[in-house]
Structures are given as C-alpha cells and as structure tokens.
Amino acid sequence: MSFNKSEIQKIAWLARLSIEQQDISTYSDELSNILNLVECMNSVDTEGISPIAHPLDLTARFRTDSVTEVNQRDQFQKNAAQTDAGCYLVPKVIE
C-alpha cells in the first residue's frame, strides 16, 4: 500500500490539516508503514463474526427530558479566540 501526493492531500483536507509540500513524502511513507502493519488483518477469516463498536454489549440508558443546565456563556467564552455580542466569530462564511 502506498500513497501518492494527491491522496495524502485529500486525506489532509478531510481532516483539515495543512501539510507542507516537503512533508508529503514522509507522511506517505509513515502512513504506508502503518497500513502495512495492519494489512495482516486481511488474511483472517471473519466470516460470521459481527463487528463490535463497544467492548461490552450494553444498551442505551435514557436521560429524562428536563432542563438542568444554566447559562455559563461568559465563563465558556473566556476560552474562545474571538467573540462579539455573545457570538463566536469566524472568518466570513460564504454560502
């Protein structure tokens, strides 16, 4: 398994990471090595074995529908880079 430049860039874009041109080949090698490491899974017969997303076979417990939270906006927004009039700010979004 190996990655070409555009594949690395596509993955990076999905993950919103910018990768410098000079690092692309390093990433390509490292990702290939990791995929080689996991490649051996393919030789295993998992016919009839269901995938499990959780280690324990538990089912959901529900929360009763009641309001338990209070407004802590000022506290929360102390961690934000930019806010105005109670809103978080981002560069203009064009739709």
Place this chain on the structure above:
Amino acid sequence: MHQSTLAQLSTALESNQISSEELTRHYLERCKQFNKSLNCFITINEESALTQAKLADIQRKTGDATPLTGIPIAQKDIFCTNGVKTSCGSKMLDNFIAPYDATLVRKMNLAGIVNIGKTNMDEFAMGSSNETSFYGAVKNPWNKETVPGGSSGGSACVVAARLSPAATGTDTGGSIRQPASLCGITGLKPTYGRVSRYGMIAFASSLDQGGPMTQTAEDAGLIMNVIAGFDERDSTSAEHPVDDYTARLNDSIEGIKIGLPKQYFSEGLDSNIAELIQEGIKELEKLGATCKEIELPNTELSIPAYYVVAPAECSSNLSRFDGVRFGHSCENPRDLSDLYCRSRSEGFGKEVKRRIMIGTYVLSSGYYDAYYLKAQRIRHLIRLDFQKALADVDVIAGPTATGTAFKLNEMMGDPVSMYRSDLYTVSANLAGLPAISIPAGFVNNLPVGMQLIGNYFEESRLLNIAHRFQQATDHHKAIPEGFE
C-alpha cells in the same frame, strides 16, 4: 514521609500524626525540586492545593473525612479541572482553562483529596514514551536517559519518584500499565465503563478508561473506592454494582486459577523479562494459585485492530479542535479553511496528526469496510478469545511490556516499532477487560511489570492477587536513587 503509601498516610492523618497542610507542603516542595529534572508536571497547583489541604484539616477535625481526605494526589493533565489549565499535553490546549470538572476530579474533590498538580503526558494520550508531549519528554527517575513510558508517563514518574503518593492515569492501549511497568509502580486499568469518562479528554472513546497509578495494590483499591461507579453523564459508564475495593485485599488466593497465554511468552519477549515474570508466577503459586498454559490465538491481531480503531475514533474526537470556541487559533486566518487547517496544523504535534490522518483514511469512503469494520470484527474475535479463556481460568498473567524503559529518542523515528511494543496491553482495551501491572523486579536496574488481566468488573480479584503478591515481595518498595 514521602516513602509512605496512601494507606499509611491515611492512618497518619487519621491519628493526627501529621496535618494535611504539612503533608501537602512537603510534597509541593518535592514537586518543585524535582520537576526541573524530571519534567513530570505541566502544572503544579501550589496555591489551590494548600487551600484544599487546609480545608481537609478542618474536615478531619470535624469528623467529616473519608480515608483519603487531605492526601495529595496528582492528576493526569487529561482530566478537566475547573479553573485550571488542562492541556492534554498539547499546544492545542496550552491556553485552555477547563470551565468544568471531570467526574473523576469532582469525586476526588468531594472525598477531600488534594489535587497537587497536573502531570505531563503524551499529546492527547497518543504515545508510549511521553515524548510526544508539547511540554517535552518526561525522564524516568530510574534512569534519566530513559523514557518513563506513556502516555501516562508524568503520573508514573511522579509516583515512582514519590513526588506525590499516588496519581491518576488513563489507558487506551496500555497508557496506565506500560508506564507503571517502566517506572516500577502499580497501575490499574479498570473494566471499560467502571470509571466515568466524563471530562476525560477523549482519545478513543470505546477504549479509554481512567484509573489509579499507585505504589501498591492496596492504594489502587483506596482510589478505586473514590472514582469507580456509574455516572449519568457518561452513557457508556456501567450501572454494575460497585465493590469495596479494599475489602477483599487479604483474602487467600489459594486455588485461584491463573492462565498463562502461550502468545505472551513467545520470541518477541526479552528473555530477562520472561525470567522475572516466571519468578513472579512461581511466587503466586507459592501463595496457592495454580497455573496453566492457555491460548489467546488472536493476540498478534490486536495491534492491527487497535491501530485502526483508535485512530478512527481519534480522528473524529479531535475534530472539535478547530480554533473557534477553545484551544489554539491561528493568527490572521485568510478564510474559514485557513482558520481550520492552520489552527489544527499548528496546534497538533506530529504523532497526533499522523493518527488523525490514518483514522481519516480508514473511515473514508471505499476503505471503511476493509479497515474499520474488519478491525471491529477482529476485535470481536479477540473478545471471544478472552471469554473462552476466562471461562476456564480466573485471571490471565504475563508481562506488561515487551521491554524495559528505552532510551529517549530511541524510538521516535520509528512509530511502527513503538506501536508494536503495545502488544501485551492493547487487547485488554479492545475487549474492555480490567488489567493491572505490578512491579516484578529489575533488569539492568530498570523496573519490569507483571500484568494480570481479569474478567469484567473483577477489579477486586485483581487487587486481591496483586496485594497478596506485594505482601510476599518487595519489588514495589524500591525507590529510585536520589528520591528516597
């Protein structure tokens, strides 16, 4: 004073031999003194720790105390602590002051435990050497040229050097047990869902579990008594009844059946380590346990399955770090994409980016079935292996790590080798089983840990066996030179 265990300190406080303030000041002094050379703390909570200590002394006087009231314990910097920087070892959260307490922190505060500081760790818990931390590598107190293991390397180091009588850690693929092994302390990864994950910054949600890192099994039990239990804020936490984790410590282990997986003693294991583990097992047999060889046929597959599932979950869990509401935000973004890409690329370190990339890839269209689903099927196989084995034996014993502490920088250029070194630990996470690492001796003056894996929610049994072992051995009492 700092040679005492939690249990001993608890007695000392109870009998007024010492105050929490004195105790806390003593440990704070040690933290400040040794942190320069060990780099094990990201934050030392000097002021708030003393406030908590004074309060604890009042609680002790008014009879409002729990066994651990007034004892300083260090928290891995992955647990959100209200009003305190919670960095997760990352530049991304270098400026993040958590606005709420993790459930584990809240429970410890309620028990009157003094939060002495936040320990260094691999960035977002991704690493096995503590070298991926934005705050620099942690040194192993047994040999400062070696790593303490990871990701809870700071916590392991703090306990080994007796800068705090105990600490907390988290374990996604061995991050409590491997550093415990490399630093010569006791580390328990509870059953998945036993300790609430609320407020514990997620790496891989279906594998992460918080637990104690202590000098002894008894101390681990004391901490479990505080942190274990159902949390209505964590859907994956278990409603299973909670044990008194110190009640059964002294039970006889006569007749306990221990399984020794053939695959854990194969050629990959250092022969010196194998020898120590065999000695440890003999010790258990002396105490009345019976041993037999067992099979965990899919052990080799645990690394591949883990290195698909964990990155997949991490790639999604770390998407929230986008420079908008918290965390690192790049200067003068040109547009929205620039804000995202640059904030994330600047904020995350190499290993984190590598795992996000892998995780993104294995979930992407066209690869999901071959990687993610396949890995989750193999996870099922691994769980079946354990279920079969544990139907026959009470616990499984073996080494914790494939080697002793390695040299700083030795493995950094070779992530795949580093991944492979998690061979004995990741399967307990994939299956969700409790597992403990306890000191089993030294190879070339570096500690070696023995691992015991138990059945679901049988932490008490693991602690019982570990405690009896520690009653009969002295490995856990050794303190690295210069820290006595």
Place this chain on the structure above:
Amino acid sequence: MDWETVIGLEIHTQLATKSKIFSGAATTYGAEPNTQACEVDLGLPGVLPVLNEQAVLMAIKFGLAIGAEIPKRSIFSRKNYFYPDLPKGYQISQFELPIVNSGHIEIQLADGTTKEVGITRAHLEEDAGKSMHEGFGDQTGIDLNRAGTPLLEIVSEPDMRSAKEAVAYMKKVHSIVCYLEICDGNMQEGSFRCDANVSIRPKGEEAFGTRTELKNINSFRYVEQAINIEIERQVDILEDGGKIEQETRLYDPNRNETRSMRSKEEANDYRYFPDPDLLPIQIDVELIEKVRNQLPELPNAKKQRFIDEFNLSDYDSGVLTAQKEIADYFEDCVVITEGEAKLSANWINGELSASLNKENKDITESPVTPKMLGSMIKLINDDTISGKIAKQVFEAMWNGEGSADSIVERKNLKQVTDRGVIEKLVDDVIANNPIQVTQYKATPEEKKEKLIGYFVGQIMKKSQGKANPKKVNELLIEKLDT
C-alpha cells in the same frame, strides 16, 4: 418534449422536547446568543452525550402514526464534516439502523383523489447552530443555542410528481407531527423545514434523471416556488442539450431563483461510523405498545369520524381536520351549539377562516372563541337573529365588542317575530307598491315566487334586516293571495 418531475423530500422536524437531545440545556427559541449552549452543546473537550428519552418516544410515535416498523435495535452514528455551526466537527445522526423504518402517508390531490407517498425512513439527529452573516463586519457570528436541538429527519421516497404534490405531502406531514404534539410546527422559527430532491425525466422513461437538492426551505409557498423554478431550470438545461449536475442548491425567495452552494459540497466524505460515546438503543415491544396506546386520533381517522358522526361533506371534514386546533375548535363549537355541526362547520370554514386569512392569524389566535361562535350559532338556531344579522354580530365579536348576546342586545339586532309588527310592515309595503302587486296577481302561479323576493327585500330593508324572513314570507303570501 414532455417531462415528468420526480420529487422526494427530506423534512427536518424539531422535536418539542424541553431539553436538547444529548444535553440538559433548554431548547427555547429566541434566547440571547449562546446562552442555551452548555458544555456538551459546545463540544468542549471531555464532554459526553446522553440521549433524551422524550426524543426517542416522539420518534416512535411518529413511526407508529405512519404505519412504520420500529426496529428493536437502532444506533447513532457520527457524520463527520467541518462547519462553524457544527461544534464537534461531526453531527450525531443515524445512518445504518434508524429508529423508524419504512412507512407511508396518504395525501389528497387537487382532483379529489388520494395518493400514497412512501416514507423511506425517519431518524433522530442533532440540529446545528446558526451562522449570522450580518453585523459582524468581515466575519460571521456563530450562535450555538440551536445546536443539539433534537430533529427527526423524515425521508420520503421519490414519489411526488409535481410541486403541488410535494406541498400536499409536506402539509400532511406537518399536520401529523402537530397532531402528535411532537413538533410545534412553527415554520417561521425553523421548527419544520425541508430539503427537496428534484429531478426530471422524459415522460415514460423509467430511469431517474440527475437530481439536485434544494436546501432548507421553510414555508409551503417557497417549497412550491422553489421546486417549480428548479424544474424550469432543469428543463431549460436539458432542452438546450446540457447536463444537470448533481449538487446542492439554495432557494432565494427574493429573486425566485435557485443557486449552487458549491462551498458545502467540496469533496465531502462524511465518514459515518457508530458513535462510540452512545450505546445502541433497544426498543422492546412493551414500550412500543405503551406509545401506541397514547397515540391521539390522527387526521385521517378524525376526518372519517367527522363524516360519520356529524354528517359533514368530505370537503368540509377535510378542511376542518387539516389542523388539529381547527378540529378541536369545531368540536368545542358543536358541544356548545348542542349538536349544530353543519352550521358550525359552515361558519368555521366560511367567515372565521376568511377573517383569519385576512389578518394572517392562526386559529389559536382567533379573537372569536369557540364558545363565542357557538353562542352566536345558538341565537341563529332559536330565531333570535337571522343568518344575515349574524354576519354583523360575528364582525362585532371579531372586533372585540363582546359576546353575541351583548352585541345583539346593545345594537338591538333581535329578530322581529311578532305577527302584529310584521303584519304592519307587510301591509305598508303592499300599500306602497300597487303596481308590483298588480303585476304579481297577473303572474302565473309557478312564476310568482320570483316576484315575492322583491316584496321581502322591501320589508327586510324597512325592518333593518331584523324581520324574521320566514314569517314575512308566510304573511306576504297570505296577504297577496287574498
């Protein structure tokens, strides 16, 4: 060429829970920005979701109402993409194993026939926050109050063949969710909105054409306009030999056009996978039966009952049951009038509906309550007022002048039924119109009725509309024929 339109709708229904789907923050509309966004809604590091029971029950309710199967097991997945209104970088939604499987909804078409529209599935998910593009200079403001509000996304089969059918379907779904009280139905506030998938194909062709997705349309009128304008656009392109691109488009009601939203599309790969923070939902038969027993009467059943019980026409019954509040209003009115269903229906579908439309009011905001209308209808029934006067009384009630009784009393609108008074009026009119009387007498019997109207009109005018028309008629004929 003749084209056939193919439309499928994805309707997003905000569920009327008090708290969010995965957190205890309030869902109230219109709060100050970010004051209802708690640590979970903001996706702070370390937080975890816990599922709101009410959201699950509401989804089951909907499923049962459309005759869908409720699977035993259902799971949440993460839909991964970056957008400022999506705090975690993923939306918790359902992909495989939704909470509601296929069902169907019956709609009425303009020609009076009915049509069945298939529902592919309905699934639970969390709503996103809101981006505000005005007032922040060259930046966008993000308000996350709406983030985490429970949504039920109802996905239809591509069964609709015109914008009108799409609207009829959307109205029917709106009516069902309001009947079930699982959604407040407020479209202005975005509680009920839809995406429309639109494609065209040559008539008779089996294969579907390439579809476009029209995003976030929040009124019935806009759905119709947006679909029609999109059909026109697609026809133009295909007839010019062009190709339709599969894309997301935004409807701009001000310019009545759709435009491409390429920014949202950029090489999306949502990387769905089961959310490891949430466990599978298990729904047992007892729970389903419990919810089934709590189901209210639904529009179709209510319509049939109105026809059977009150002898109403299919049309009247359909109009009255389209909105639950109208049906309730009607039934209250029937009780007050002691069973005067037909008259009640006429007044509600007539004067009341016209007045509401004129002032763009919902029936729940009507100044004339069922009790007021019912009391007035009783006055018509016991001959206290005439139907004609009633219109005047209704208008006065609408304008807040009080109850029917007090208006009639105050304005002296009581019908005159006293024989002596009416006789005097009749005599006067006969005396004052000798020519018409002569004409009447000369007219053959079968045509006389037409002429009577003239005299009645004169008498009613003289009585200011208050004379009892029946009595006037009787006396007139009696007098003219002697």
